[in-house]
Amino acid sequence: MRRSKKFDFQLSKDLYDPEYAKGYFETLMEGDEGLSVEVALTVTIQTMGTTEFADLVGIPKSRVSEFMSDSSGTKLSTLDRMLKPFGFKTVITAKKAS
DSSP states (O other), X not given: OOOOTTOOHHHHHHTTSHHHHHHHHHHHHOSTTOOXXXXXXHHXXXXXXXXXXXXXXXXXXXXXXXXXXXXXXXXXXXXXHHHGGGTOOOOOOOOOOO
């Protein structure tokens, strides 16, 4: 099986622990310089491995690969499933146009 250079076997195992996963993901997005949700998910998938991430979130590996190549086409329900192990969910907000 071909792995990303960022794959980390131990971290991949650790991310199956819900509390660890939540802390890891929050750390990626912390502060003013934190990563966006899409980038944090991409980093997590690369670190964990596409197959392992797909198994964790319960979606097909092909859907995870599609997200990696173009996250803008991802349905909100799929994004919610990808965020659930980390204790997050999507929220849509609107604001008044200037």
